Amino acid sequence: MGKHRRLGGYRLLDEIGRGSTAVVYLAMDPRGREVAVKELSPEVAGEPEAISRLAREMSAQARVRSEYVAGLIDGEITAERPYVVMQYVPGTPLNDLISAYGPLRGERLVRFARRLALALGDVHDAGVLHRDVAPGNVIVMGDRPTLIDFGIAHETGAEQITRRGMVVGTPAYLAPELIEGERATPASDVFSWASTVACAATGRPPFGRGSLHGVCFRILRGQADLDGVPEPLAGLLRTAFRRDPSGRPTARWLAGALAGALADGDRAATRRHGAPAA
Numbered sequence: 001m002g003k004h005r006r007l008g009g010y011r012l013l014d015e016i017g018r019g020s021t022a023v024v025y026l027a028m029d030p031r032g033r034e035v036a037v038k039e040l041s042p043e044v045a046g047e048p049e050a051i052s053r054l055a056r057e058m059s060a061q062a063r064v065r066s067e068y069v070a071g072l073i074d075g076e077i078t079a080e081r082p083y084v085v086m087q088y089v090p091g092t093p094l095n096d097l098i099s100a101y102g103p104l105r106g107e108r109l110v111r112f113a114r115r116l117a118l119a120l121g122d123v124h125d126a127g128v129l130h131r132d133v134a135p136g137n138v139i140v141m142g143d144r145p146t147l148i149d150f151g152i153a154h155e156t157g158a159e160q161i162t163r164r165g166m167v168v169g170t171p172a173y174l175a176p177e178l179i180e181g182e183r184a185t186p187a188s189d190v191f192s193w194a195s196t197v198a199c200a201a202t203g204r205p206p207f208g209r210g211s212l213h214g215v216c217f218r219i220l221r222g223q224a225d226l227d228g229v230p231e232p233l234a235g236l237l238r239t240a241f242r243r244d245p246s247g248r249p250t251a252r253w254l255a256g257a258l259a260g261a262l263a264d265g266d267r268a269a270t271r272r273h274g275a276p277a278a
Helices: 048-063 094-101 106-125 186-202 212-221 233-240 251-273
Strands: 010-018 022-028 034-040 072-076 083-087 138-141 144-147
Touching: 010 034, 034 048, 048 072, 048 083, 094 138, 094 186, 106 144, 106 186, 106 233, 106 251, 186 233, 186 251, 233 251
Parallel strands: none
Antiparallel strands: 010 022, 022 034, 034 083, 072 083, 138 144
């Protein structure tokens, strides 16, 4: 970037992400701590729709308190180049991690799935829908996921401005009702959680790759590829993939079931290897 630019009280260090309407920088706050700064691109910085979308993102993210969700720190919507400041999350996006090292295995996979369910439970408890749970929006450090990017999040009960026929989110991870133009609900996020966890477990999107039409067709038909996903995780994913949103469990329930699976695994390991020495 050449000489470091300042935005508000923040020194922008390196570009770490870029989308169609914003750029994300690694930055330093006035106390020398690393943060992430998301700044609207010059082309859209004066557009009311882009500014209102950023304001909704701030409002939604500000409500969520979770050790598994990147927290909102600051922001300025009325600046010449509106921006938000978020917790900087070290680690690797799940999709990059899988590409480089392959899928997650064993207890690491189950802990990852449980913690991502806890993140989603915290989002829903705050009255927020994330609407884009996908491998690109989960940063992983060890077996610890952090959910990022509330760019299309909505507060529960708020008017959803998505037009029928307009798909919002990462298509391969969307719930079928969203593809059909219905309203997003916590159950829609749960479906996307299951798609993301299935990808973490197998290294591939559960509804395949290829044309958008083909992927959406398989989602609508419920043709999830869970080959290689271990039980009991595979069974939990199947419940989260139910076609009827009312039949899917909540994120909190899934986190509890996965905690039970981890405890069962610990008990089985103890039986195999014998009780630890006193």
